Amino acid sequence: MREKETTVSDTKPKMVRGKATRDFTDATTERRFAAKSSHDFTEGEFGNFLAAGLVVAVDSTPAEAKPARG
Amino acid sequence: MGSQTAAGSSLAISVASPATSDAAGYAALTYTDVGQVEKLGSIGASFAKVEFQPLKGAKQKYKGSADYGALQPSMALDSTDAGQAIMQTSADDESQKLYSFRVTFSDGAKRYFGGRNFGMPETADGADSMLTGAPTIEICTKIVKVAAPAT
Numbered sequence: 732m733r734e735k736e737t738t739v740s741d742t743k744p745k746m747v748r749g750k751a752t753r754d755f756t757d758a759t760t761e762r763r764f765a766a767k768s769s770h771d772f773t774e775g776e777f778g779n780f781l782a783a784g785l786v787v788a789v790d791s792t793p794a795e796a797k798p799a800r801g
Numbered sequence: 802m803g804s805q806t807a808a809g810s811s812l813a814i815s816v817a818s819p820a821t822s823d824a825a826g827y828a829a830l831t832y833t834d835v836g837q838v839e840k841l842g843s844i845g846a847s848f849a850k851v852e853f854q855p856l857k858g859a860k861q862k863y864k865g866s867a868d869y870g871a872l873q874p875s876m877a878l879d880s881t882d883a884g885q886a887i888m889q890t891s892a893d894d895e896s897q898k899l900y901s902f903r904v905t906f907s908d909g910a911k912r913y914f915g916g917r918n919f920g921m922p923e924t925a926d927g928a929d930s931m932l933t934g935a936p937t938i939e940i941c942t943k944i945v946k947v948a949a950p951a952t
Contacts, residue, residue, distance in 0.1 A: 754881055758836035758884050779817075780883060
């Protein structure tokens with residue numbers, strides 16, 4: 732009987748959750764991102780888009796936008 | 802592959818720097834393609850010419866300092882294109898940061914280098930023309946050439 736194949740997780744790029752600050756298109760992948768929508772990006776993609784101000788990390792939502800505690 | 806046309810060639814940019822300045826180092830980076838590129842321009846180093854004319858004999862010519870050159874692509878401006886946005890960021894960057902670039906030819910051959918974008922002027926020409934951007938990417942590192950994959 733054939734053994735079940737296992738996936739090699741080491742080669743998977745680390746993903747970063749980010750939110751688009753405006754509509755933009757990535758010509759590399761031809762993916763379109765709508766403003767305010769959240770997506771998973773590879774670290775490299777996220778770094779490039781962040782530098783251009785196209786995305787923000789989802790965790791970096793301003794404090795006032797988060798629900799109050801207590 | 803022998804001769805080929807420029808059609809299908811592309812320009813991509815990364816804000817990251819390679820761990821090693823070789824093909825493996827550059828290939829490990831994530832690049833974002835620059836959209837709507839019309840022309841890439843010339844890419845390649847040249848050497849300054851050092852001349853000496855002795856009183857007797859022919860002029861002597863020597864290779865002086867290397868200049869890795871500049872890439873001057875032109876593109877139709879697209880405010881939604883991520884690659885163009887990163888290009889604009891590199892043009893606006895007042896630091897001496899090196900950005901990584903990748904040129905891919907239609908047969909898959911690649912050229913990698915680090916460079917600084919010295920500006921990306923926008924051109925509004927006649928009515929029957931596109932608004933274009935023309936960055937000047939000064940190449941600051943040796944160009945790493947990667948041959949097309951064997952078919």
